[in-house]
Amino acid sequence: MTLPVDKQTDKLKHKCGFVAIVGLPNAGKSTLMNRYLDEKVSIVTPKPQTTRSNVTSILSSEHYQIIFIDTPGLLRPRYRMQEVMASFIQNALNESDIILLMIDAERFRSQHNPSVMKLSKEIKSKRVIVALNKIDIIKKVKLLEITQKTTELFPEAEIFPISALEGNGTDELFDAVLKYLPEGNKLYPDDIISTQPERFFVSEIIREAIFLTMSEEIPYSSAVIIDDYKEKTPKYVIYASILVEKKSQKPIIIGKNGMKIKEIGTKARLGIEEFLGCGVYLDLHVKVRKDWRNKDVYLSEIGLGRM
Ligand SMILES: Nc1nc2c(ncn2[C@@H]2O[C@H](COP(=O)(O)OP(=O)(O)OP(=O)(O)O)[C@@H](O)[C@H]2O)c(=O)[nH]1
Ligand SMILES: [Mg+2]
Structure with a gap:
């Protein structure tokens, strides 16, 4: 270079x-x-x-x-x-x-x-x-x-x-x-790789697992909220909600005998463990928030409030 x-x-x-x-x-x-x-x-x-x-x-x-x-x-x-x-x-x-x-x-x-x-x-x-x-x-x-x-x-x-x-x-x-690139002094310490909080990346990894597991409109109708995040040893304890837009989407994302949500949970947990470098207990819940993609109150809650 x-x-x-x-x-x-x-x-x-x-x-x-x-x-x-x-x-x-x-x-x-x-x-x-x-x-x-x-x-x-x-x-x-x-x-x-x-x-x-x-x-x-x-x-x-x-x-x-x-x-x-x-x-x-x-x-x-x-x-x-x-x-x-x-x-x-x-x-x-x-x-x-x-x-x-x-x-x-x-x-x-x-x-x-x-x-x-x-x-x-x-x-x-x-x-x-x-x-x-x-x-x-x-x-x-x-x-x-x-x-x-x-x-x-x-x-x-x-x-x-x-x-x-x-x-x-x-x-x-x-x-x-x-x-x-313009000349200038550093704005951040050398050891920082992002300004976004750890929780943001955790919610993104869960969203990625939804994108990789579900087809059709489900990934686009889903969002993730971290409800509780405890940095415990030996395992972090993380509770998260998956929002869907319609009542009919809830059973789809849960799947027969909970198989789909289990698959999403396992994929997400492995990704989060790799990201955090420690063990993770991950608990996922599916919630219906009607038409959340058009509602400012829900968008703000998932970090997509207007800038
Ligand atoms: N073959 C090939 N696939 C690529 C290349 N770069 C990215 N991809 C694939 O293209 C897909 C989209 O990649 P992303 O990096 O998510 O693209 P993005 O522009 O960030 O997409 P959005 O976030 O949806 O806007 C993934 O399946 C990647 O693996 C490339 O150079 N070659
Ligand atoms: Mg992208």
């Missing part, structure tokens, strides 16, 4: 800044952030709209501190929760020094998506770097075509073909981020 050097003194200058990772749902934003942090900070699933709020992670070294903001996927909001998600993206765009736009090269269909085109107009005054992701599964000709189209839309931006999953091109992309 290239390090920032002051040409006159040959001394390494310290750099620090915010990098917003934005793009359509499922582009690979969270996968890329986790790769740079070498930690599973953000949850990742094959389903679009996995990330619902901004997830911050901090990468520190002797010469730089990069604050990455992983954002929800760009979309036209259809209900209150998606309006809040859009406001989170806007906030990240406003706060950032660099915008790292991720485009899923595999799903690119001859023209840019309208949300990406709208974004290109809104971020004209910002430093933009584009990552064309998932090159491990696309043909070279297609990559050429997408690169051309992207250059038309973002003429000022540097464009990097990458695979966030396998790591191809990610060092070159990282070097570009470092190059454009």
